[in-house]
Amino acid sequence: MACGVGVCLGCVVKTKNTDEHSRVRNARICTEGPVFAASEVDI
Amino acid sequence: MSSLNLTVDFAGHTFRNPVTVASGTFGSGMEYSRYTDIEKLGAITTKGVSDKPWEGNPAPRVTETPSGMMNAIGLQNPGIDVFIERDLKFLSSCDVPVIVNVCGHSAEEYEAVLERLSEDDRVSMFEINVSCPNVKQGAIQFGTDPLMLKDITERCKAKAGKKPVIMKLTPNVTSIAVMAKAAEEGGADGLSLINTLTAMKIDIYRKKFVLANKTGGLSGPAIHPVAVRMVYEASHAVKIPVIGMGGVASYEDAIELMMAGATMVAVGMMNFTDPGITMKIIDGIEKYMRDTGLDDIRDIIGIL
Ligand SMILES: Cc1cc2nc3c(=O)[nH]c(=O)nc-3n(C[C@H](O)[C@H](O)[C@H](O)COP(=O)(O)O)c2cc1C
Numbered sequence: 649m650a651c652g653v654g655v656c657l658g659c660v661v662k663t664k665n666t667d668e669h670s671r672v673r674n675a676r677i678c679t680e681g682p683v684f685a686a687s688e689v690d691i
Numbered sequence: 692m693s694s695l696n697l698t699v700d701f702a703g704h705t706f707r708n709p710v711t712v713a714s715g716t717f718g719s720g721m722e723y724s725r726y727t728d729i730e731k732l733g734a735i736t737t738k739g740v741s742d743k744p745w746e747g748n749p750a751p752r753v754t755e756t757p758s759g760m761m762n763a764i765g766l767q768n769p770g771i772d773v774f775i776e777r778d779l780k781f782l783s784s785c786d787v788p789v790i791v792n793v794c795g796h797s798a799e800e801y802e803a804v805l806e807r808l809s810e811d812d813r814v815s816m817f818e819i820n821v822s823c824p825n826v827k828q829g830a831i832q833f834g835t836d837p838l839m840l841k842d843i844t845e846r847c848k849a850k851a852g853k854k855p856v857i858m859k860l861t862p863n864v865t866s867i868a869v870m871a872k873a874a875e876e877g878g879a880d881g882l883s884l885i886n887t888l889t890a891m892k893i894d895i896y897r898k899k900f901v902l903a904n905k906t907g908g909l910s911g912p913a914i915h916p917v918a919v920r921m922v923y924e925a926s927h928a929v930k931i932p933v934i935g936m937g938g939v940a941s942y943e944d945a946i947e948l949m950m951a952g953a954t955m956v957a958v959g960m961m962n963f964t965d966p967g968i969t970m971k972i973i974d975g976i977e978k979y980m981r982d983t984g985l986d987d988i989r990d991i992i993g994i995l
């Protein structure tokens with residue numbers, strides 16, 4: 649994790665659906681996470 | 692006490708101070724506006740935006756290195772539509788000039804973004820990223836071949852309307868002076884440098900590359916002396932103004948880049964270490980001016 653506040657996009661995890669903020673299939677762990685529903689992420 | 696002048700002129704615009712942020716290290720200011728007074732910045736330079744949303748590279752994308760970090764984000768961004776609706780809308784509610792950083796895989800993709808923003812009052816200038824080491828296609832090729840750089844500069848200028856076009860150069864070249872001249876010949880109104888240095892890190896126990904992309908761009912204080920050298924060489928090769936960046940961590944670093952030839956200075960990775968660093972740097976520049984009897988910051992630009 650580099651910035652920890654949602655600007656660097658260094659911390660992302662692949663998501664099943666398009667993420668509301670990033671508009672691609674990546675969510676920021678520092679901001680949208682760190683806890684995700686297992687069904688929402690690809691790990 | 693005499694009043695200090697911190698304003699600088701860059702490509703026809705006057706900025707209230709020479710300090711901006713490096714693209715990709717500040718988003719569009721939304722997040723950092725919670726921690727710092729973004730309206731005190733000379734300008735905000737936004738994260739690279741392309742005509743369509745880009746997914747970027749697989750994770751892991753970042754790793755820490757001595758006095759710096761490596762990243763291979765791969766220019767993930769939501770695309771120009773969302774940028775205009777959300778990011779520019781936010782920025783138009785703030786009293787701060789905006790420099791929009793543009794990325795693309797092809798000349799057509801850069802042009803598509805510029806066409807959307809060329810008449811937009813909220814945008815002061817464009818910064819064209821032809822130097823991202825983390826995107827395989829396009830991008831860095833435009834920035835490492837002087838003929839391609841001149842060509843892409845001409846094409847961007849043709850679509851930018853009246854707005855100044857700044858070409859952002861990569862340090863991953865043999866001669867930065869040659870690239871600076873190529874951009875100037877293509878009609879660039881300014882240059883910005885340096886982007887990150889291509890680097891690699893290996894996990895010796897896992898026997899694997901640390902970054903999924905294998906290579907990443909090195910940034911932070913580790914690259915600052917390289918930035919000083921390149922800003923010096925580039926600014927002395929051309930007449931157009933330069934935004935200097937690379938590892939700026941203090942007002943001393945900012946002044947150093949200005950003495951080397953930069954008219955403005957961008958703070959990048961160090962925003963991650965200290966979200967208030969830009970304010971400290973602006974205050975520090977004022978202190979330096981008072982301490983050394985310098986009334987006008989413009990008097991130190993390129994004095995060496
Ligand atoms: C996480 C991260 C993301 C970046 N994203 C971009 C980008 O989208 N466009 C760009 O032109 N440069 C990008 N850069 C490069 C910076 O703007 C800057 O040129 C470089 O990091 C050197 O400055 P610094 O050492 O102060 O960080 C990025 C750098 C980092 C660390």
Ligand code: FES
Pocket residue numbers: 649650651652653654655656657658659660676677678679
């Ligand atoms: S750590 Fe920077 S976006 Fe999450």
